[in-house]
Amino acid sequence: MENNTGLTNLAREIREDIIAAVVPNNSHHIGCSLSIVEILTYLYFKKLRIFPKEPKNPERDIFILSKGHAALALYCILQKKGFFKEKLLDTYDQDNSSFPEHASSGVPGVELSTGSLGHGLPVGVGFALSFKNDKKNNQVTVLMSDGELDEGSNWEAIMFAGQHRLDNLTIVIDLNGFQGYGETKKVIDLSPIGKKISEFGWNVYETDGHNFDELTKTFDGFEKNNRPNCIIAKTVKGKGVPYFEGKFEAHYMKLDQETKDKILSEL
Template structure:
């Protein structure tokens, strides 16, 4: 998918996840909006996957270590055909497979996540297994920035460098907000780039809401042989909804009817602008 189509798809996914959260009355809105461009770039352009054969041995793996921001992932997996789109209407209902964190009973989900700090360690194991099995698979692990306060993240970072896992790509959704406020107030993280470099990773800062830039970074990895890649994706929490951007309460705020209508109006306008650009290029 070319980058213009990726931008349009990201706007559509944001609209879908807002409707889903509103309908369910629960969800992690801000982080799902911030990571949408990352997931859209991976699932529609970069990753080697087959929705008709989700257990294909040569597939690339994606681990949502920040599992609470699952809403964008559910919408993308449905749109890619891993399960019927109609199932999105069951999100967070009693008995559903589509719970508030990734659930590996759903095709396309590699592991259950939720408790922060575990996804990178599992990803290290998957990347090491691919190396030892002689597979070309890459492993992508999306982490939150607040998650960087977990010690297990840094144990896994050491292991990834030690085993020279250049088929491993860690991604930090660096929106600088977590449930209890700005990350630098809760537990200072900067300079994250220097810290990951010191742990032996090749660090690439990028605008995490720019699909052109994201695609270039993901497709180039690994740029350094024998080193895992850390994509430091600078994003906006609540991206795409003006009154949600940079607002801490939108971490898990559910839009009411008025807020949903306003948000969909903004995203529809953005989608319309992108469609006009598409038409002008045709």
């Protein structure tokens, strides 16, 4: 197994950037941004074919953040990759900012504006279908939340992608166990999610969404059997920041200046 220290350091820096961008007493959706840091770091620094200086390069892989409420994590990653000048993020969540709290395609590198759940996967399926028909190698990855799977549109898309064997499509489910107003298993218990999805003709893999070795092994180990791939990534909401870690409220909790400074000094 190769050494992933570089990625671990990057992930820590991304967490710092996330906390640094938070507007005290104003920003929320911090916990759900923290839970996907390793997944995004792995994808953007190791996996995806992207062109930060030409965000619309036709040879690029497509990444869609369907859980648009975690946009802050994506913006920090794109900033780190050099998609835009670093200073832009200084305006996050402020009046007249081009960085809204839900993902906006106005930001270079963001493929689709999201925020209402259940939109990203059908659009990802459209990209995958287009590339496959054009015999192009571009890969499509959609990152979704576990709560988001309540939306029927996702199951329409899962059925269609299985039927048409879109093996250039991967979904990553951020399984942090919480949704908008409760624990996922108490609201709509979809477990075993993997079994349900695989029945529609998908390959399903489970992994630790915070472990780079496991992420690498999973993404590199896809079976070559003309099926779309689903990775169920077990994560912890608010990961890496004890103030948020493992808490349902991390979706809504805000930071005051003092707590923000304390977290930054500890990171």
